[in-house]
Amino acid sequence: MSEKSFEMESYCHSIEDLDVCMDDYLYAYDMELDDYCISPSATERFGLEKHRFGKVQEQLAQIVYPEDMAMLAEDLAMVQRGEKEFHNLQYRWLSARKEIVWINCRGRVIHDSNGSPRYLIGCINEIGQKQKADNTSGLLGEEGLRCYLEEHPLNGKKGFLLRIGIDNLKDINANHGIECGDEVLRRTVDAIQSVMQQNQHLYRMVSDEFILLDMGGGTTMEAAQYYRRIRRRIDTLTVEHQYDMVYTISGGVLGMSDMAEYSFSHMMKLTEYTLGRAKSGGRNQCYIYRPEDYDQYLHRKQLECRMRRAVRQDFRGFEAYFQPIVDGRTHKLYMAETLMRFTTDEGKPISPMEFIPILEDTGLIIPLGRWILRQALALCKEVHKVNPDFKVTVNLSYIQVLKSDVLLDIVSGIREFGLSPENLVVEITESGLLEENPNLKRFCKGLHNYGIQLALDDFGTGYSNFHYLHNLRPSFIKIDRSFTASALQNEYEYSLLQQMIDMAHNIDMRLCTEGIETTEELESIVRLEPDFIQGYYFGRPCPAKELLARYTEVSA
Ligand code: C2E
Ligand code: MG
Ligand code: MG
Numbered sequence: 320m321s322e323k324s325f326e327m328e329s330y331c332h333s334i335e336d337l338d339v340c341m342d343d344y345l346y347a348y349d350m351e352l353d354d355y356c357i358s359p360s361a362t363e364r365f366g367l368e369k370h371r372f373g374k375v376q377e378q379l380a381q382i383v384y385p386e387d388m389a390m391l392a393e394d395l396a397m398v399q400r401g402e403k404e405f406h407n408l409q410y411r412w413l414s415a416r417k418e419i420v421w422i423n424c425r426g427r428v429i430h431d432s433n434g435s436p437r438y439l440i441g442c443i444n445e446i447g448q449k450q451k452a453d454n455t456s457g458l459l460g461e462e463g464l465r466c467y468l469e470e471h472p473l474n475g476k477k478g479f480l481l482r483i484g485i486d487n488l489k490d491i492n493a494n495h496g497i498e499c500g501d502e503v504l505r506r507t508v509d510a511i512q513s514v515m516q517q518n519q520h521l522y523r524m525v526s527d528e529f530i531l532l533d534m535g536g537g538t539t540m541e542a543a544q545y546y547r548r549i550r551r552r553i554d555t556l557t558v559e560h561q562y563d564m565v566y567t568i569s570g571g572v573l574g575m576s577d578m579a580e581y582s583f584s585h586m587m588k589l590t591e592y593t594l595g596r597a598k599s600g601g602r603n604q605c606y607i608y609r610p611e612d613y614d615q616y617l618h619r620k621q622l623e624c625r626m627r628r629a630v631r632q633d634f635r636g637f638e639a640y641f642q643p644i645v646d647g648r649t650h651k652l653y654m655a656e657t658l659m660r661f662t663t664d665e666g667k668p669i670s671p672m673e674f675i676p677i678l679e680d681t682g683l684i685i686p687l688g689r690w691i692l693r694q695a696l697a698l699c700k701e702v703h704k705v706n707p708d709f710k711v712t713v714n715l716s717y718i719q720v721l722k723s724d725v726l727l728d729i730v731s732g733i734r735e736f737g738l739s740p741e742n743l744v745v746e747i748t749e750s751g752l753l754e755e756n757p758n759l760k761r762f763c764k765g766l767h768n769y770g771i772q773l774a775l776d777d778f779g780t781g782y783s784n785f786h787y788l789h790n791l792r793p794s795f796i797k798i799d800r801s802f803t804a805s806a807l808q809n810e811y812e813y814s815l816l817q818q819m820i821d822m823a824h825n826i827d828m829r830l831c832t833e834g835i836e837t838t839e840e841l842e843s844i845v846r847l848e849p850d851f852i853q854g855y856y857f858g859r860p861c862p863a864k865e866l867l868a869r870y871t872e873v874s875a
Contacts, residue, residue, distance in 0.1 A: 324349055326429075330440055331356040331371060343444040346426070348375065350399050351437055355379075361443075366415030384411035384419060401436050404428050409446065421446040456508045458523040464530060465583050467520060471534060478575040479542040481531040482590040483511065483549065486567045486602040488527035495564065503564055510552035514545055530590060539574045539607045546570035546605040569597035570605035592616065623677050625663060630686055636662050637687065639694035640860035643869070644712070644831060644853040652870055653851060654710035654744065657695040658860045659687065679718045688719045689728050696736040696743070698863045703738070705871055712744040712774060720747070721758050726765040733771075740770040744795065748776045749787055763791050774831070778802070779819075788826070795851070796823050800834025807840055817847050 330347035334356055337345060344358040355378070356371040365382045372378045376395070380388055387410040397403045406426040414420050426441025453460055485491075485507055492500035504527070511521055511531060518535030531545065550568060557565055571593025578586055592613060597606040629636040641655040661669045678684040692713050699711040719725040733740055745766060766773055774795035775787060779802030788796075798816065806816040816832075823830045835841050835854030844852065858869065 322352060323354055324352060326438065327352070327354055327356070330438070334358055335370075343442050345442055346440070348426070348439040349437065350395075350439060351431075357443075364414060365412055365420075382412050384413055387411050395439075398428055398439055399436060406439055406441065453523045456504055456523045456529075458508065458521055458529070460522060461524050461587070464520075464522040464532060467532070468583060468586075473575055473579045475576060475579050476534065477536040477538070478533045479537050479539055480573045480575065480586065480590050481533070481542045481545060482524070482571045482573070482594040483507070483529045483531065483546070484569050484571075484594050484598065485527040486569055486598070488566075491564060491566060499564055503566055506556050506560075507549075507553065507568065510549050510556060513552050514548040528594065534575075539572045542572040542574075543570070543605045543607060546572070550603075567603035569594060569602050571595070571597050572605060572607045574608065589613070619677060622669065622674065623681055626661065626674065626678065626683055627681070629661070630683055634687070634690050636664065637690070638662070639691050639698070639863065641695075641698060641711070641863060641866040642853060642860040643858040643866070644851050645857050647845065647849045647852055650852070650857070652709075654712055655698070655866055656712045656746070656853065656860075657691055657698075657714070659691055659714075660860075675716070679716050682718065682722065684716045684718050685723045688713075688716065688723075688725065692728060692732050693736075694863070696732050696738060698866065699738055699742050700736050701863070701867055702870055703742075709870075710742050710744055710772075712746050714746045714748070714776065717748075717750050717759075720762050721756065726762055726769075729766075729771065730769055741772065744772045744774050746774045746776040746797065747791070747793075749778070749780075760790065767792070788828070793828060795829050795831055797831045797833055797853075798849075800854075803832045803834045803840075803844065807843055813843075813847075820847050820849055 327347060327349045334345045334347060335358075338358045338360055341358070344361045346355065346357040348355045353373050353375050354371070355373070355375045357367070359370040361367060362370050367378075367382065376392060379391065383391055391408065391410060394403070394406060394408055398406050404427065406424065406428075409421065409423045412420045412422050422443050423446050424441065424443045426439045428436045429438040429440060431437040485503060488500055488503065491503055507529070508521070508523075511529060515521065515531065516535065518533065519537075520532045520534075522530045522532065524530055531542075533542065537545075546568075549570075553566075553568060557563075571590055573586065573590050573593055578589075581589075589608060593606050593608045596612070596616075597604050600606060625636070638660045640658045640660050642658060643652050644654045644656060645651060646653045659671055659675070661671075661674050663669065675684070678687055695711045695713045699709060702709040702711075715725060729743065729745070730740075733743060763773060772794040773791060774797050775791060775793040776797045777799045778796045780799045796819075798819070802812070802816070806812040820830050829850035831851035831853055832844055832847075832849045833853045835844055835852050835856045837856060840854075841852070841856055858866075861869075
């Protein structure tokens with residue numbers, strides 16, 4: 320201890336004594352004796368062996384982000400040479416887990432009796448550390464919740480976390496101004512606090528979200544009741560303020576009893592998930608966590624990841640299959656529908672019913688739509704060597720129509736493959752999302768102008784609507800398999816299908832019935848005289864090679 324200075328000893332005592340009172344780290348650096356002391360809490364955070372050490376630059380090099388070390392060394396050298404009285408640097412340290420931690424290090428120089436710079440004493444604070452409190456709502460933030468849970472371990476205790484999100488706060492800010500947004504935040508806090516009981520605490524998370532923590536044994540059902548009470552209170556406040564701002568909230572509930580083994584960050588992730596579910600379910604509602612839903616969500620995320628990777632790797636795992644569509648009278652192959660297939664790296668096939676919605680949600684359907692269109696055109700080109708009348712159909716998603724210039728892809732594709740517009744049929748599924756959309760109208764008009772035919776897919780399900788027929792003027796109507804199946808079992812539906820076929824013919828549209836699997840079904844359906852038939856009876860979807868082999872066989 321003899322080589323240490325008296326002043327340094329006294330700085331160190333103060334640093335140690337103050338450690339429990341602060342989140343920042345104090346430090347003192349004796350530049351002459353190369354002796355450094357930092358708040359003891361920094362040891363765990365940055366993986367230091369001791370909070371006091373010599374060989375200072377060498378030790379600091381262990382925790383400073385390598386790229387920033389030269390900048391720090393230069394600044395310290397200037398301080399030591401007396402060229403600087405104040406050290407003020409923002410740079411990066413590495414945490415014990417080797418994560419980057421941005422710090423702001425400020426220090427002042429203390430001189431020895433000869434006036435030479437001797438000590439650098441100051442404070443380091445983490446810039447990126449989440450704000451603990453929020454001034455608009457007057458609440459503690461996520462960090463506050465983390466500290467509270469650290470001090471009050473769950474140990475199997477009952478209770479809940481209710482994450483509340485204001486629906487569309489961004490729109491309120493954009494349409495009415497930030498002050499109105501702040502007022503909505505305050506009103507929401509008032510509403511939540513008006514229903515809160517003892518043993519409950521409220522925290523503000525990201526801008527428009529709060530967490531109500533219940534450590535008093537509340538159940539998840541009770542949490543949902545709290546949500547409803549808060550909503551009612553907000554509605555009352557809205558009336559009291561003469562409907563100046565009408566808004567809703569969503570809620571996600573997580574029971575605490577099963578959370579004991581989870582880390583704080585995992586718990587936060589789950590609360591985000593629960594609120595996300597409530598929002599994606601249409602907002603203005605409350606969702607209670609169920610592990611099976613979360614597993615499904617993770618599975619979907621994993622699939623999304625795999626498909627993203629596949630797209631990057633030249634569409635590896637995706638394949639185009641083709642299913643024959645035959646003439647209703649001759650039963651000869653007339654065209655083929657292109658259907659997408661996806662197989663995981665482990666060889667597990669995934670149903671399009673599962674992966675197409677993910678591709679749509681992520682927008683990946685746009686590159687994949689382009690890819691499958693090219694596969695379809697390539698097959699068509701190949702078949703034309705034997706039969707130039709052959710057509711190929713491709714399914715288009717509403718996302719492609721609304722968010723990409725799919726018409727350009729189609730037209731340039733047809734040109735590139737040296738085909739004619741009448742060789743391609745575009746299948747579109749009815750969807751409430753497309754109705755009345757000007758992009759769709761423009762797209763259909765464009766198809767029409769180029770002479771590319773349109774088929775209305777899945778007719779007879781969900782959004783079936785005669786209005787569509789008028790708007791889209793399709794050349795074909797494809798009757799969905801479920802409708803064909805019920806028509807084959809039910810007399811009323813059978814005569815309805817008969818009427819539909821007559822109607823289609825009267826307005827010069829042609830009709831294809833999907834899903835014919837057996838001879839009996841075929842016999843029954845041909846009596847209705849559909850123009851085209853598609854189904855396992857005539858062939859399951861198969862790879863291009865198989866269809867080519869089969870086509871040459873059929874046409875021979
Ligand atoms: P869809 O366009 O109505 O395609 C017909 C579906 O019925 C196909 O299912 C086909 O395999 C199936 N199918 C045909 N005949 C029979 C039959 O006799 N019995 C039975 N049980 N099924 C039959 P798949 O390939 O599973 O595709 C499902 C849906 O996924 C398609 O319905 C379509 O909406 C969508 N899809 C498939 N590929 C694509 C694509 O490349 N792009 C887009 N946007 N959607 C696609
Ligand atoms: Mg289709
Ligand atoms: Mg269909």
